[in-house]
Amino acid sequence: MGRGESRDDMETEPISAKPRAALPLSLRRRLFFGAPAFAGASLAIPIGVLMPRFYSDVVLVPLGAIAVAAALARSFDALTDPLMGWLSDRTRSRWGRRKPYIAGAVIPMALCFVALFAPPEHLDSQRAALWFGASFGFFFLFGTIVEIPYSALGAELADGYQERSRLFGIRSVFAAAGAIIAAIMPTILAASGLSGERTIFRVMAIGYAVLLVVLNAGLLWQVPERREFSERAPNPLIPGVRRALRNRPFRILLLAAIMSSIPGATPAVLMPYFVEYVLGAQEPLAMTGLYLMLYLGAGLLFVPLWMKIAQQVGKLASFITASSVGVAGSLLYWFAGPGDFVFAGSVYFLTGTVSQAGAFLVPAMAADVIDYDELRTGKRREAQYTSFWALVPKFISIPSYTVPLAVLAGAGYVAGAVQNESVLFWMRFMYSLFPAFFYVVALLILSRYPISEAIHEAIRDGIGARAAGGSVEDPLTGAPLRPEEEATVSEEDGWFLDHFSPRELRRLHATGEGGLVRAVLLAIALSLGGFAALTAVA
Template sequence: MDSADAKIAGGGTATAEHTHQEPLTLKTKLLYGAPSFAGAAMIIPIFIHMPKFYADVVLVPLGYLAMAIAIARSLDALSDPLMGWISDHTHTRLGRRRPYMLIGAPLCGIAFFCLLNPPASLKGKDAAVWFGITFILYFLFHTVYVLPHYALGPELTQNYNDRSTLFAWRESFTILGTIVASVAPGVLKTAFHLTDRQVFFELGIFFGVALTVLYWLLALTLKERPDFVARESNPLVPGVRRALRNRPFAILLASYVVGSIAGAIPATMMPFFNAYVIRPHDPTASLSLLLAGYFGFGFISLPMWVAVARRVGKLNAWLASFFLGISGGALMFLLGPGDLKALFVLICWAGIGFGAGLFLTPSMQADVIDYDELYTGKRREAQYTAFWSMLPKFIAIPSAAIPIAILASLGYIPNAIQSPRVVFAIRAIFALTPATCSVLSFLIARRFPITQTIHNAILEGIEQHARGEVAVDPMTGAIVPPPKPGHDEDVGWFLDYFSSGELKRYLAKGASRPVRDVITMAAVSIGVSVLSIIYVLHRVHSLSTDPGALTSVIVVAAGLALAIFAFHVMRLAPARRLAAGEIPADVVRAHLGEVVEAAHEGTPKRAAG
């Protein structure tokens, strides 16, 4: 126990009173978790089967597939923060989250079916366009329902351990759906002698309908907590700045972003590794077996990880799980033709570690949201969930697209024995790159500071604020006054449209400076985006040349630049208000002092797990 924990324990503020909330019923956990069965099942054919299906069956050049994936995922990532903000600001009879589940799930099911079933007449560039459009629509509608669904979880309970079990149930359904989707293609082809197109037709119908039914059942049965629905949310841009000041969240997000590379690459490369490195007699059947082993062992290990987390804490349990993924992934590099049994053992070994991260990280994220409420007085589940989703997606885009483009540039030939350099590239990308990223993610995750003792103290501080009393930040010892609704609070949120540097330049160089800063940054951002788009269009004007790996990176750059442009556009009107002198200079100086103090006090002490 470190000094922060000792102080809390000695002071008696972190007691069992914060776990008094009634435990969630099994019905609630099932209703909340079950929709993830269908949602997760859809991911398998999209990320595992579709790239190879479109490359080897539909005959879309790999370079164009990589580019289509990059474009679609960039637009998908851009929609996340907007959807999070919209959900947090929604006030309807059904609540903030449920209306979007009712709308998004059926639309996503339709897009999923279309993605899996391109018309047989489409070839080459036309098929790539079909893939890109349906891919974009799938992820757009996926964002509409999944962000509100994930944001609902932290609202259902604030109990430290009950959250772990809630997310464990959700991820149990996630893994179950993943297993079913993993083995289904092999079973359907072997037992019923179906072609690839027939298999994907059946899967498109089944999972599209299942997604709609399960989400409608959740939305029409499980009610949102009225006290959370009634709470005021915040402006989007200041919310972004305050979220990034949340040090525990920044640590957790950084670890997750780096670790997302370790998840994106194997998902895309496993079919290629299986077919062209291991070279089994029946690649489809063996791939189903490998996926079933990975997700199956992740599923059966969940109760073990829940017990471990209760005993040693969420962080220590999560850190232990890294070892399995790192060691299992690195050893796969040593495998070659005929090593199917060894690959299966290593896949299962890594799958045990995979199960821990599925539910522990969202549970830890929910604790971070409580810490945010301690300082802001607002509930921002969807906005934090959007961050959690958006930034890893931008990292995962090149992780999924670039490996495919690299194979194309090295001379990959569909449905043939590959050259030694292509085989080596597949082995290195599939095994070594994710293992390296997992090591980096582990080193970042070690710094996460919120323990059960600290979390109980955070909830106590929120209760003290509700009574109008000051609270203590349990990680830093800083005094945290209750947020004061009204003019002062509104001014604080308004000034958070601007960085400390921008406010200092405003005070030093004149009222027009904020507008100039915002316009300059917006112009630079849109310029980068436009130039990137021009470059991509120049590269893809003909199927006669492969667009190459660099094109996928440029697409990601265009998407990021567009997101930054939108961010600055939303700051233009506040900049004009600031330039008009609406906020006195002494108020700005006081705000700058508070920001500096918060940044200093927000550096958490290292807490034991």
């Protein structure tokens, strides 16, 4: 094997006898695929925005306990993502490799959501914290079993560069609509005569749980899996992770996602507190719902515009433009103060106009990255990429959900009372300046993303040509990609290349097996120590 060649460059498996054509999806299938996002967003708004204040100010669980329980639950959730992706990719059944998991987990997921927003009233704060941790953790466990196969199914359904934008664009419209309904539903239920936030959230949770089951049933009924993908040989877990990290466009997307995930959940978690204590709203639940409706409604209205822009200038340019507007809006929140309701509403509308752009552009870009991986390796691994894509940012985002609550608790936060200046400062800082900085860093990284529409077409043509037995040129690096039958790597050499990095192989050559084993054990110990430290900080 030549010095500049990797295992990825030479290992393929038969895919097709001819280049794949972009398969246009019917509107019916696009709608049934996108519809579950309506329910998903309906659940996400209460989880991400309303739940922390519900437990801290209504159920009266201390903020520190909420932060610890959420950190533990989300850590476990992150660990299950790669396993679920690996398992889904390897599943072979008469019903497919994605849909059986969705069918089996969606009802338990719905029941856990109801439990999360219907804690028994007789529980004291300690038992309520345990209830929160258990229901929160199981909700995300079953959510992973549903979401990873669902996301992988979306990457498989559409082949074309623009077709993927349309598919995920429709999904983002459903998501925005579901989020808008979720934002205003507490106010609607209160106006209907329901009294008490416990009752309002319990009724809301039951309705969303039913919706989740019904819309996913429609997906299972009307959206078939593509058999040609499920018939391909499964990919081992560890080599799959290593090959994903050799994929340069994937590394760029992943690193950008990590940067944006550092403050990822912070604005959503702090929004009810910002509205009540920084802006001074007398009816914080209703005002939060109004601002969410402005934000999400603007996102829904502007999805067609961003889809049109993406078709004209490409996914990357569209996303960078939209994200720049979002950064500007994030900075403007710093200048909001008591009574600035109109100013804050204007900023929420501004940032909302770009809120759904990433919801369809990033998944569409990720699907193109999976095509590039197929060109290099000959394998389709949608679920493994989807789970790996979710894993690292999800771990990074754990502190973004929990640390703000812990900081407010440390600064002297008192539920329902006038907050001191330290609490107000940290609310404004973490809501505005902190996320804006990391969003800028993410944009700088993402600006190096290399796959345009023309390059994607070259990737698709190369997949077909290489599968038919021809040699092609990597459209990103210019390196030759030879057909499988010309590969000269022995089985033993291939195993080492798949399971160890070049640095680890150099260590093996220099120190023998003992040195490599000690290095791996040290890396495992450091990883566990880092995880323990992250959990402790969170």
